Amino acid sequence: MASSLASVVCGIGSFLPPRIVANGDPPLSELDTTAEWIRRRTGIERRRWVDPGTSTGDLAVEAGRAALRSAGDPVVDLVVLTTTTPDHHSPGTAPWVAARLGLGTVPAFDIAAACSGFTYGLAVGDAWIRSGSADCVLVLAAETLSTITDPADRMTAVVFADGAGAAVLRSGGRDQPGAVQAVCLGSDGTQKDLAVVNAGGSRRPDPEGAAELADRCLQMRGPDMFAHAVRRMTEVSRLLLERLEWPVDSVGAFIGHQANQRILDKVADLVGVPAASRFANIREVGNTSSASIPLVMDDLVRTGAVRCGSRTLLTAFGGGAVWGAVGLTWPDIKPTP
Amino acid sequence: MSQPAQQPLDHIRTYLASAFGLPEAELIGDRTFESLELDSIAQVEMFVTLSDHYGIHLDDSLASGEMTLRQTAELITEALEGVDRQRQESGSAVPQG
Numbered sequence: 001m002a003s004s005l006a007s008v009v010c011g012i013g014s015f016l017p018p019r020i021v022a023n024g025d026p027p028l029s030e031l032d033t034t035a036e037w038i039r040r041r042t043g044i045e046r047r048r049w050v051d052p053g054t055s056t057g058d059l060a061v062e063a064g065r066a067a068l069r070s071a072g073d074p075v076v077d078l079v080v081l082t083t084t085t086p087d088h089h090s091p092g093t094a095p096w097v098a099a100r101l102g103l104g105t106v107p108a109f110d111i112a113a114a115c116s117g118f119t120y121g122l123a124v125g126d127a128w129i130r131s132g133s134a135d136c137v138l139v140l141a142a143e144t145l146s147t148i149t150d151p152a153d154r155m156t157a158v159v160f161a162d163g164a165g166a167a168v169l170r171s172g173g174r175d176q177p178g179a180v181q182a183v184c185l186g187s188d189g190t191q192k193d194l195a196v197v198n199a200g201g202s203r204r205p206d207p208e209g210a211a212e213l214a215d216r217c218l219q220m221r222g223p224d225m226f227a228h229a230v231r232r233m234t235e236v237s238r239l240l241l242e243r244l245e246w247p248v249d250s251v252g253a254f255i256g257h258q259a260n261q262r263i264l265d266k267v268a269d270l271v272g273v274p275a276a277s278r279f280a281n282i283r284e285v286g287n288t289s290s291a292s293i294p295l296v297m298d299d300l301v302r303t304g305a306v307r308c309g310s311r312t313l314l315t316a317f318g319g320g321a322v323w324g325a326v327g328l329t330w331p332d333i334k335p336t337p
Numbered sequence: 338m339s340q341p342a343q344q345p346l347d348h349i350r351t352y353l354a355s356a357f358g359l360p361e362a363e364l365i366g367d368r369t370f371e372s373l374e375l376d377s378i379a380q381v382e383m384f385v386t387l388s389d390h391y392g393i394h395l396d397d398s399l400a401s402g403e404m405t406l407r408q409t410a411e412l413i414t415e416a417l418e419g420v421d422r423q424r425q426e427s428g429s430a431v432p433q434g
Binding site for chain 2: 041222223224226227230231234262266270
């Protein structure tokens with residue numbers, strides 16, 4: 001029946017670069033802070049950073065390969081890649097990733113929606129499938145934030161990290177486990193300075209790399225970011241629950257963008273999510289921007305902590321400002337070796 | 338209905354004790370956030386929480402280390418009075434036949 005057509009999550013994968021940087025390791029140990037201060041204020045104990053020469057696309061390929069394997073290596077007819085740190089200003093990262101994954105000449109493009117990228121990527125994939133334009137979509141979220149982080153900036157250096165996650169969507173029925181039930185997205189461009197790389201774009205070209213390091217890196221207004229992130233993620237989560245007529249205590253899995261454990265806790269508290277339904281792994285992986293939600297989802301597939309079919313609420317907020325929430329049922333995916 | 342300043346102050350004290358483990362005995366009205374060692378994120382966190390609780394908008398750019406608990410309570414009271422005024426004005430703005 002046409003009205004029941006939905007996109008269904010049928011594969012999840014992730015990849016983390018091997019280099020682990022703990023709170024007490026250089027260069028973080030050279031900041032005016034302590035490992036304990038970082039842990040208490042962010043919830044982060046360690047994160048992964050790429051070694052020089054590893055790109056966002058490299059991480060995306062590994063995560064994409066894992067997600068496709070988990071989905072049974074289906075025929076993909078669209079690749080969407082969300083990132084804040086593309087391999088190049090131009091071209092986009094998605095086509096080269098698609099080619100390396102052996103996906104031939106499928107449509108492939110990037111989405112720039114900062115830390116909300118995965119919710120935007122799911123929204124695009126969902127719309128392509130429900131419109132009949134695609135039967136199977138690979139949504140990739142990959143970041144190498146360490147490449148745009150000033151190691152001397154305490155606000156960002158202790159938080160940002162690298163990693164990639166991916167989901168495979170296929171066409172199916174709304175009543176199937178993994179089906180996307182609703183999507184709510186939003187933006188407020190008046191807050192474009194909440195998190196910004198000032199130099200290197202067309203507004204302030206820097207072809208010779210003459211700008212100060214701080215201006216070539218992501219700068220963030222931390223307290224303002226906290227306030228906007230909490231307010232917007234709370235609002236959009238409530239809106240989504242209302243739209244789906246899901247009582248908050250019926251949510252079996254709540255996964256928010258892992259900007260900071262304190263933001264996650266505050267949003268979950270304000271929305272009223274039961275403690276047993278809150279899932280995160282920021283302690284181990286830090287803030288990986290758009291990759292953070294699929295990184296948690298992949299962990300949950302491996303541990304089997306969420307029951308198949310459970311109501312699942314994803315929400316994110318990022319620079320732009322952009323935000324989103326996606327409601328789905330937990331997919332029927334078995335961990336792959 | 339506007340609420341006397343004491344109610345928000347009590348609420349602030351309860352919130353700070355619960356959220357940050359601060360002893361309630363130390364949470365007197367004249368204490369500043371800085372003296373309680375609440376960082377800028379914690380101050381903003383409190384403003385966001387209080388805004389949601391009371392259904393008002395507290396401008397978190399006003400939060401600062403020098404601000405006292407009583408001043409914060411007064412901000413809440415003012416905001417609540419503003420909401421009351423708006424309600425009354427919109428109630429009296431019914432188009433006349």
